[in-house]
Amino acid sequence: MSKRDYYDVLGIAKGADADAIKKAYRQKAKELHPDRNADNPKAEAQFKEANEAYEVLKDANKKAAYDRYGHAAFENGMGSSAGGPRGGGQGDFASAFSDVFDDLFGDFMGGRGGAGGRRSGAQRGSDLRYNLRINLEDAFAGLQKTITVTTAVSCGSCTGTGAEGGSEPQVCPTCNGMGKVRAQQGFFTVERTCPTCSGMGQIIKDKCKVCHGAGRVEKEKSLSVNIPAGVETGTRIRLSGEGEAGVRGGPAGDLYIFIEVNSHPLFEREGLNLYCRVPVSIATAALGGEIEVPTIDGGRSRVKVPEGSQSGRQMRLRGKGMPALRGGPSGDMMIELTVETPVKLTARQREILREFDKLSEENNPQGSSFFASVKSFWDSMKS
Template identity: 75%
Template sequence: MAKRDYYEVLGAARGASAEELKKAYRTKAKELHPDRNSDNPKAEDQFKEVNEAYEVLKDADKKAAYDRYGHAAFDGGMGQARGGRPGQGGNGDFASAFSDVFEDLFGDFMGGQRGGGGRSRAQRGSDLRYNLRVSLEEAFAGIQKTINVPASVACEPCRGSGAEGGAEPITCPTCSGMGKVRAQQGFFTVERTCPTCNGMGQTIKNPCKKCAGAGRVEQERALSVNIPAGVETGTRIRLAGEGEAGLRGGPAGDLYIFIEVREHAIFQREGVHLFCRVPVTMATAALGGEVEVPTIDGGKSRVKVPGGSQTGKQMRLRSKGMPALRGGGVGDMLIELAVETPVNLTSRQKEMLREFEKMSEDNNPEGRSFFSKVKTFWDVMKG
């Protein structure tokens, strides 16, 4: 079967410039790539045909021979060109040719932005992290905080372009905007980042004096942050576009604020619930009474202590805990009693306690039960 005209394969006119041929190749390669045509069994052969055509027409010597002699200029289709240099087989330089269209085919999936010459001239700024400590009271009520963030911001004199006066960068003359250069080493073609533009694909003729061509400068910014009620340690707040400025006009990154809630002197937190350990006297625990306890909103609550309460007894105050971060109600506050043993007793107090102890042998059921079990244990051990 006779080969189709290479210009026809690419959909380009005879006499098309190198850039026009390249554009036509990219269009056809994207259209016919097998990964995008899984339902077309002919797509792979057609894609190879497009690659073969471009391999000839992108080379000035091969193109000149083809324009004069057509397919007859090559022995075996892609062999020795008359008066030219040896060519390569249809798949011989596939990787080299395909790399020209790789970014067009997959750039969107890689999250890149393409600029002139198929290479991104602008780069997105880095995301930043800021650790913010708040009190438990602030986490309960929510608060507006102002933070100072050291970061890179867009350079004002060049408007982020990196060029003096905000002028547009020019295509790199070394790599023709590709951001990479190729060198032949024996049988291999080695591809490296362009040393002139450092892979950007563009250069700046007159760099901005303030930012030295970077398009951004270091500066501390004051930002107002809304801390919602109910935040916990580890809560992350994202401020879109408040991160580091992009390079040469690229979009800014994001700022992530990580919350740390400081420990409280009175309350301990577990999710939306609060715990408060309240000491009570022996007399109050034995006889019963009332204690006044604080609440996280700054208020007070009176709690009844039942007679005969022991250390560790808990009582619940409904809806006196922390609010849920995204709605869903408010937690509770749990009061835990701690029966306090008196210290620094006077002689009279000690005497009264000894007298009370003699009179209260039948008033300590837990102690009586424990020592009864201990006695049984010892008897068993003695055999």
């Protein structure tokens, strides 16, 4: 049985370009994969046929030979120097599928770089993290902060190339600049980092004496950071290009500043709102009055305490909380009253309180209600 035309196998016109060939093969590979066609006995043979066609047409030299001589280009040893197809066997599938896999995932995994799949040796520098603790007042108002970071910067002696005296890195002879080497193991093609260049794709024969070929040196640098008003613990600020310098002229990474806001002796933060517990005397809580409370901006506000206030009662000061990080109305400040019991009483104070207690049996609604419930509970237990 004569072989089908490779262009017909992939469903494309003769003379199709590399992108069209690759797109057609990917579609066929998904459509005909045996795992998706368990009920079609012909799928496996068609799958291998598509692999064989792609193995030839993806390669410019093989494709040129096929366009001129057809299948005869790979018969009787013809075209063997170009590594012609071997009847659609396992080697063809591994090579063809590996090529498509590289195309789909190579860039994401860092496996490709530069034209023709070669790596230039340049790699992006690592991102850095800096933890910055600030006070709640600074989080409210915002501030300009200078920080010192130890990082890798481009070597000034070799301008980041890693090579001495203006010489240039050379393409690695082992991997031809790919940074990876492949080995055939049965059905699979195994890809490993090149042992000669450690995945860089380049080697340096005459290394810079300052950075010893790394292209980078460690250095402390000071940076001015703008902390906007409204930040909270966990807020992340990104300084683009302030991370580690790239390798062999690659772009620098970023610096991420993570904010942690210290606890405050007066205020407790919950989102945009602030809470402040204010102790008041029994007399003020009972008779009512006015108290002065601090605000986070350093000011003062006077608050009226209603007559008969109990511990836990809250009053709201609108707009006296934290500002919104990305604009919008500020939060509120909640005043929570704590009725304070006096200590170290004098004899006269004790006498007055005992007299007051006798006269106030009817002035404690919560106590009366509680003990009425207790009495009802005990009565029910007896019955």
